[in-house]
Amino acid sequence: MSSDKNARTLSQPSNRARPREIREKKVVFKGVLDSPFRIHWPSVPLNLQNAILSHILQLLEGVSAYLSHRSAQNRKRKRNAILGEPTSQKKPRKTLNTGENASPHDRPSLEPINQKPTVEAAERVDFESPLILSHLLYGVNVVTKRLEIQTQRARRPTVISADISGQLLDPKPLKYIFVCRADVDPPLLIDHLPHLVAAYNSTNPSEYLKLIPLPQGSELALARALGIRKVTVLGIDTGFPDDPRLSSLLESVSTLSASWLSTPAPPLIATHIKHLRTTAPKDMKAARVLRTEEKAAAKEKKKKHLPKSSPLQ
Numbered sequence: 097m098s099s100d101k102n103a104r105t106l107s108q109p110s111n112r113a114r115p116r117e118i119r120e121k122k123v124v125f126k127g128v129l130d131s132p133f134r135i136h137w138p139s140v141p142l143n144l145q146n147a148i149l150s151h152i153l154q155l156l157e158g159v160s161a162y163l164s165h166r167s168a169q170n171r172k173r174k175r176n177a178i179l180g181e182p183t184s185q186k187k188p189r190k191t192l193n194t195g196e197n198a199s200p201h202d203r204p205s206l207e208p209i210n211q212k213p214t215v216e217a218a219e220r221v222d223f224e225s226p227l228i229l230s231h232l233l234y235g236v237n238v239v240t241k242r243l244e245i246q247t248q249r250a251r252r253p254t255v256i257s258a259d260i261s262g263q264l265l266d267p268k269p270l271k272y273i274f275v276c277r278a279d280v281d282p283p284l285l286i287d288h289l290p291h292l293v294a295a296y297n298s299t300n301p302s303e304y305l306k307l308i309p310l311p312q313g314s315e316l317a318l319a320r321a322l323g324i325r326k327v328t329v330l331g332i333d334t335g336f337p338d339d340p341r342l343s344s345l346l347e348s349v350s351t352l353s354a355s356w357l358s359t360p361a362p363p364l365i366a367t368h369i370k371h372l373r374t375t376a377p378k379d380m381k382a383a384r385v386l387r388t389e390e391k392a393a394a395k396e397k398k399k400k401h402l403p404k405s406s407p408l409q
Contacts, residue, residue, distance in 0.1 A: 121375040130370035135290040137277065137309055138350045145311040148345050152274060152330070153321050155339070158226045160323030231336035233270070234322065236285060239331045242270060243292040250299040268333040269296075270305055272346065275329050278312035286329065290352055298357035303334055306349055 140148075233239050246269040273293065280286050293307045310318075318327040356365070377383035 120378045122378050123373065124376045125371040125373055127369050128372050130368035132365040132368045133354075133356070134368075135294045135352055135354065137290055138307060138352065140309055140349055142311060144345065144348070145309065145314075148274070148308060148342075149310050149314050149317065151342055151345060153317060155228050155342075156226075156318070156321040159229055159232075160321060162225060162229065163323050228332070228336060231268075231333045233331040233333070234318075234324075234327050234329065236329050239270070239273060239329045240288065240292065242267065242331065243273075243289075243296065246270065247292065247296040247299065250296060250301055268335045269301065269303075270331045271303060271334045271336065272306055272308065272332045272342075273329065274308050274310055274314075274331075276315040276318070276327070277309040279315035280328055289329070291354075294352040294354040295357060297351060297353045298355075300358065304351045306346055307352055308346060308349055 233242060245267070250269075273289065275286055275289060277283070277286065290307060293305050297304050315327060318330060319325060
């Protein structure tokens with residue numbers, strides 16, 4: 097299944113389309129005011145993006161098989177629960193006679209017994225949970241929610257109570273966010289991520305968060321590695337052990353930050369100008385005259401269709 101979408105071209109004109117006069121136009125660029133609070137995506141070379149994607153796929157090896165095995169075990173357990181079959185049957189404990197009058201069969205043997213591993217034990221060994229799975233988040237909504245929570249807690253620290261086991265309920269903040277930017281259509285679905293990352297980094301955390309765009313085709317490759325249909329955003333939290341190879345690859349990726357949020361009295365930001373690509377008629381004078389004539393003709397046509405008012409008696 098390819099990630100490229102084939103567009104269907106329709107050459108037959110629509111019945112509702114009105115024929116318009118084809119006018120000669122040219123491409124022009126108009127300068128307009130841009131928002132100074134816009135956060136741009138980090139610029140990452142294509143060869144570096146491919147190297148990062150290749151290393152991530154190596155870290156995700158075994159995740160698809162483990163998730164598939166866990167899903168099959170869950171379905172089996174639910175099916176047994178519906179059918180009323182017990183998952184494990186406890187055998188009655190047998191008391192052994194260890195006295196002097198005990199037979200040789202009743203006395204416990206002190207010799208080691210070579211027990212063969214069962215099939216379930218072998219499956220548990222073969223399908224151990226990968227290390228990265230417990231520190232992994234994927235999905236636009238899931239990663240966005242975690243970003244909002246950790247940014248809010250970084251700005252307004254709260255006391256988190258501990259549960260019975262003594263482990264904190266506070267989730268660990270994200271350290272890396274990988275986005276399949278080239279595969280997302282429309283891009284508006286992920287345009288909020290740079291702003292959220294910059295807002296979190298502006299709180300001066302102990303470890304800054306990095307946003308990394310991935311090359312085209314990474315969405316399908318990550319989905320196959322995880323055994324799911326689609327993956328757009330992938331997040332790794334700070335609990336994941338430090339990977340020297342991954343750290344060296346991401347060293348040159350710039351860290352996003354919002355200067356107007358990190359300082360109490362932000363300085364004035366210079367005016368930002370952006371250029372908007374549009375079209376304009378080649379002969380502006382002729383186009384202006386034609387437009388005036390069209391307006392006058394439309395006004396006369398409107399007057400003819402107005403109902404005549406009857407004279408007052």
